[in-house]
Amino acid sequence: MDYSKYHDVRVDNQLATDTLVPDVVQLQTLQDFTRWKQEGKLLPYKPAGFSKVHKGFKDPEGAWTALMVIAFSFMYDIQAVGANAPKTPLDLLDERWKGTIASSYPNDDDAVLYLYSLYQQKYGWDWVARFAAQQPQFARGTNTPGAAVNGRVKTIGVGGSGSTVSTSTTVKWVVPAGDHPFMAWGQRAAILKRAAHPAAAKLYLNWLLSEERQMASFNGWSVRTDVTPKAGLKPVWEFPNAHVDGFPRFMEDRAAAERLRQTFSLYFGEVKGDPSPGWLGLHPGS
Numbered sequence: 001m002d003y004s005k006y007h008d009v010r011v012d013n014q015l016a017t018d019t020l021v022p023d024v025v026q027l028q029t030l031q032d033f034t035r036w037k038q039e040g041k042l043l044p045y046k047p048a049g050f051s052k053v054h055k056g057f058k059d060p061e062g063a064w065t066a067l068m069v070i071a072f073s074f075m076y077d078i079q080a081v082g083a084n085a086p087k088t089p090l091d092l093l094d095e096r097w098k099g100t101i102a103s104s105y106p107n108d109d110d111a112v113l114y115l116y117s118l119y120q121q122k123y124g125w126d127w128v129a130r131f132a133a134q135q136p137q138f139a140r141g142t143n144t145p146g147a148a149v150n151g152r153v154k155t156i157g158v159g160g161s162g163s164t165v166s167t168s169t170t171v172k173w174v175v176p177a178g179d180h181p182f183m184a185w186g187q188r189a190a191i192l193k194r195a196a197h198p199a200a201a202k203l204y205l206n207w208l209l210s211e212e213r214q215m216a217s218f219n220g221w222s223v224r225t226d227v228t229p230k231a232g233l234k235p236v237w238e239f240p241n242a243h244v245d246g247f248p249r250f251m252e253d254r255a256a257a258e259r260l261r262q263t264f265s266l267y268f269g270e271v272k273g274d275p276s277p278g279w280l281g282l283h284p285g286s
Contacts, residue, residue, distance in 0.1 A: 006275070007025070007029075021285055021286045023198065023201040026067065030247070031248075031252045040193065041193055048206050048209065050062065065188070065223075067205065069184055069186060070184065071219060072112060072159055074160075075145065075162050077152065078171065079170065080152075088180040089122075097134060098133075099135050102158070103145055104144055105268070115183045118243060122180070128267050129267060140273050144160070161219070162174075178241070179240070183247055184242040221235065
């Protein structure tokens, strides 16, 4: 397992050197799927249930389809926050949370970068400056905020995934109400045209898109329009503050993302530390 921003260029290099390892690409770097389609590197395929996938979560010609919904927001230790739990990103600026926040670097992960960009657009650069003054602990990897909160190292985690239908009695992942932002997207997958095992790749897509697997999603959301979310939850595309259409557009504009990444570095400092999976080289899993 590695970061998508390393997997995508690894696939490009493997294709260029005729050493391709994976059959399927399933990544956060959404812009790669549109590029790979244009370059003719993907095998068009529509798995069973493709017609039921939300229109924003699939390529019309079957070059790729989203297989799961992932969402990023903030979370907190239920016991540690007490009666006045933070409900919106504005609440994270409360003086009592100074020194108690863990976050993944927004200048290291594009999904976290987009989440922070939504905070900035909603509340202004003053929010960013005041959040930096809270002395958050930054780390590489979107798993790190949850690990810090679950491990009771920090009270609040920002920039990590979670579930609105979780039965956890210790940690709550927050979907802010009203127009206070969080972010979600359909995690895309595609079969490479030069895949060594295309039949197995097709089985994989059919399995993950099946009603059974979609109903078992950890966060209650499905990419399918005919799967009712758990516990009366609305489909994720019915949350305007989830910005499910905004993230793909954001990922396509690499120059703007790079400018934003460097701007957040001015507020939060340069990214430090090795990647959480380690350095996996050119051909992991081969």
